[in-house]
Amino acid sequence: MAKRVVKNYPSPRLMETIGATNQKPAEAIGELVANCFDARYNDEKLNITIDMRNGNIVVMDNGKGMTADVLEKAVCIAEDMSKHIERGEGAKGHFGMGFKTSCSTLGKFYEIYTKSANEDTELHVEFDIKDYSNRPTGKDAWDVVIEEEKSFIASPIKNMTHGTAFVIKRLNDRHTFASSVLEYLGEAFKGHLERGDKITVITDEGSKYEAIPKQYNFIPNTKIIIDETFGSNDEYHITGWVALDSQTHNDGLYGFNIYRNNQLVEKWDKSWFKPHLMTSRIIGEVNMDFLEATFYKQGTQQSDSWEASRSHMHEFLKDIVSASRDVSRKGNISKPTELKRIVSKLNADYGTGELTSSNETDKSAEKISPEHQKKETSINESIGAIVKEESLILKGGQEIAIVYLEKESDIIDAPFDYIYQEPLDEDDNAELQVILFKNHQLWEKRIDSEVQKILATSDAIYRVLVEKLHYETSESLMIRNEWIKERTTKKEG
Numbered sequence: 001m002a003k004r005v006v007k008n009y010p011s012p013r014l015m016e017t018i019g020a021t022n023q024k025p026a027e028a029i030g031e032l033v034a035n036c037f038d039a040r041y042n043d044e045k046l047n048i049t050i051d052m053r054n055g056n057i058v059v060m061d062n063g064k065g066m067t068a069d070v071l072e073k074a075v076c077i078a079e080d081m082s083k084h085i086e087r088g089e090g091a092k093g094h095f096g097m098g099f100k101t102s103c104s105t106l107g108k109f110y111e112i113y114t115k116s117a118n119e120d121t122e123l124h125v126e127f128d129i130k131d132y133s134n135r136p137t138g139k140d141a142w143d144v145v146i147e148e149e150k151s152f153i154a155s156p157i158k159n160m161t162h163g164t165a166f167v168i169k170r171l172n173d174r175h176t177f178a179s180s181v182l183e184y185l186g187e188a189f190k191g192h193l194e195r196g197d198k199i200t201v202i203t204d205e206g207s208k209y210e211a212i213p214k215q216y217n218f219i220p221n222t223k224i225i226i227d228e229t230f231g232s233n234d235e236y237h238i239t240g241w242v243a244l245d246s247q248t249h250n251d252g253l254y255g256f257n258i259y260r261n262n263q264l265v266e267k268w269d270k271s272w273f274k275p276h277l278m279t280s281r282i283i284g285e286v287n288m289d290f291l292e293a294t295f296y297k298q299g300t301q302q303s304d305s306w307e308a309s310r311s312h313m314h315e316f317l318k319d320i321v322s323a324s325r326d327v328s329r330k331g332n333i334s335k336p337t338e339l340k341r342i343v344s345k346l347n348a349d350y351g352t353g354e355l356t357s358s359n360e361t362d363k364s365a366e367k368i369s370p371e372h373q374k375k376e377t378s379i380n381e382s383i384g385a386i387v388k389e390e391s392l393i394l395k396g397g398q399e400i401a402i403v404y405l406e407k408e409s410d411i412i413d414a415p416f417d418y419i420y421q422e423p424l425d426e427d428d429n430a431e432l433q434v435i436l437f438k439n440h441q442l443w444e445k446r447i448d449s450e451v452q453k454i455l456a457t458s459d460a461i462y463r464v465l466v467e468k469l470h471y472e473t474s475e476s477l478m479i480r481n482e483w484i485k486e487r488t489t490k491k492e493g
Contacts, residue, residue, distance in 0.1 A: 009139060010077070015104065015132035023105045025176040026184035031102040032059040032166050033185060033199065034263050037192060039063030041117055041162060046197040050185075051156070052178055053204055057106055060156050060165040065116040068146060071123050074099075075112075075144045099166065104129060107168040113155040117162035121148050122155060178203040187214040190285070191262035214257075216283060218243035219327070221343050224320060224350050226286060230312045235290070236305060238313070242284035242320055244346075247405060248328055248433065249280040250419045257285045265291065272313040273321050277421035277431055281324040282317070319349035329429070330391060330401045392432060392461060400430045400464070404453065408439045415440040418460035420468045434460045458484050 023031070029050060036048045041064035051058040066074060077100070103110040111126035124147040135141045151158040156165040178201050185199050190213040193199065199211040222244040229237050245254060255275075258266035273279055290305055323346040332338045392400040400420075419433040434456050436443075443452065458480050465476035 007139070009137050009141060011137050011141075013133050014077070015100075015127070016129050018101050018104050023102065024180075024184075025106060025173050026181045028102040028105040029057065029059060029181055030184055030188045030264075031098045033189065035099050036061035036063055036164070037189070037197070037263070039065070039164060041065075046192070048197070048199045049202065050181060050199070051202045052176065052181075053202060053206060055169075055171065055174065057168045057171065057176070058156055058165055059168075060163065062160060062163045065119075065162045065164050066114040066123065067116045067119060068123060068148065070116075071112070071114060071125065071146060075125055075146075077142065100127075103127070103166060103168050105172070107172055108170040110166060110168040112164065112166055113152060113157050114164040115157055115160065115162055120150070122151055122158065123148055124152050124155070178209065182209055182211050185211040187257065187267075188264040189262065190214050190264075191259060191287075216243070217246050218283060219246055219281075219333075219339070219343065222320075222323070222346060224346070224352060226284070226316070228312060228316060231305075231308055236308060236312075237290070238286050238288055238309065240284060240286035242282065242317065244281040244320070244324055244327060245283045246333075247281070248277055248403065250277065250433070254280045254283050256283075258291075259285065259287045260291050261289050262287075271310050273317050277419065277433070278325045278328045279321055281327060282320060320346060323349075328403070328431070331403055333403075391429065392464075398430075400432050402457070403431060403433045404436070404456075405433055406436045406438050408437065415442040416456035416459060418463060420464050432460060432464055454484065454487060 033048055033050075036046060036059070039061060040046055041062070044062070047062050049058070049060045051060070108129040109127070111124065113122060113124050115122045125144055127144075132141075156167065157163045182201050185201075186193065189197070189199065189211070193211060193213045201209050201211065203209070224242050226238055226240045226242060228239075240256075240259075242256070253268055255268040255270040256266075256272070257264055258269055273282060288309065292303055292305070323342055326342045327333055327339065332342065391402055394400070415437055417435045417437070419435065421431045421433070423430050434453070436452060436456050461483060462476050462480045465471040465479060466473055471479075
């Protein structure tokens with residue numbers, strides 16, 4: 001039997017396509033920052049700088065740096081770096097792919113400057129994506145030249161005793177905003193920032209800003225601590241917290257931020273409960289260090305450990321899911337007595353007692369706004385097919401709960417809008433969320449708040465009847481007009 005040995009050399013054009021990921025610039029920068037945390041020197045606090053001046057991006061740290069032997073392995077494609085360096089139990093990645101994909105995502109040319117704490121010289125290596133694309137396939141196609149000097153003139157770390165800098169040039173996106181980078185890093189590395197590590201972003205104008213841990217605004221006394229151990233041999237451990245947000249979300253910004261070794265790997269995950277407007281108050285953070293890392297250290301692998309977690313946490317969250325629905329149902333958020341009852345039951349269900357939540361980096365202790373505390377008066381319930389203050393009652397008894405929400409938006413075409421949500425189950429009502437965009441120019445005029453609600457609600461009633469429930473326009477207009485008449489007459493009386 002004849003055999004043929006194939007030399008499996010990847011095409012050098014791989015260097016060009018390796019950056020064709022769905023990473024956003026902030027996420028790609030975050031991947032480089034993750035490498036910085038893996039390179040911590042002894043127990044020193046890390047100072048990481050992202051310099052966005054002069055049309056380049058520089059990510060620099062005061063970590064332990066790399067020796068020539070380590071750098072030689074690091075520049076290889078898909079080298080398992082755990083075989084060559086000690087990264088510790090909390091290492092975020094081992095594949096050696098992260099910085100290559102992220103640098104290539106950010107720009108067409110990048111270089112590395114590094115100085116080991118045990119060396120008195122500095123190392124430099126550069127990657128020109130265009131050059132790689134023009135190289136012929138073969139055993140020499142991936143050759144990399146490592147330079148060594150006492151100090152390089154252009155080096156960002158030349159005055160440091162140890163550290164590493166990634167310098168990315170010829171950027172693919174020249175409009176990366178420092179604000180989005182700061183926001184992402186404050187969320188992605190919240191645990192590190194809370195422990196004293198520092199991330200500084202220098203804008204194109206030269207201004208310096210420090211990333212701050214992400215803040216939350218949830219209903220007081222709804223923060224439940226998570227400390228769950230499970231699995232056939234108790235091999236899985238999830239820690240963190242869950243709470244009820246002070247508002248519902250139609251923007252998807254609810255669920256769990258999942259961290260692995262203090263790095264965000266999954267944002268706003270909703271795998272442990274049924275996503276719905278009534279459950280969109282559920283927010284939380286969990287640490288799941290047992291999860292397997294992906295190449296980009298983002299996303300959760302669908303492993304046995306993940307399936308076990310989903311089953312366990314689905315059961316754990318049942319009581320707070322129920323509380324989220326109760327708070328959102330029929331405007332209970334605006335009823336102090338009913339809200340207190342729901343919160344007390346939630347704490348009793350989890351055996352926590354009604355304790356005031358910590359206000360370290362969140363806004364959990366903030367009170368519900370006076371607008372939310374205001375209890376509305378119901379109009380005559382005997383009239384069919386009209387809107388009450390808290391719900392829309394249609395002929396036949398169908399009820400749609402109404403919730404008011406004031407928001408600001410960068411892009412608004414109208415002073416108000418609505419969201420309609422079908423019932424979660426047979427025991428629930430549908431919900432109509434009336435949204436007032438408070439920064440619309442219409443509200444710059446002196447318009448009474450009750451008139452604002454009448455305008456917004458009457459528009460929402462008509463639209464939901466026509467667009468969602470498929471009423472005839474003439475009948476929808478009649479229902480809307482009847483409600484306006486009843487509402488204004490009731491208020492005047």
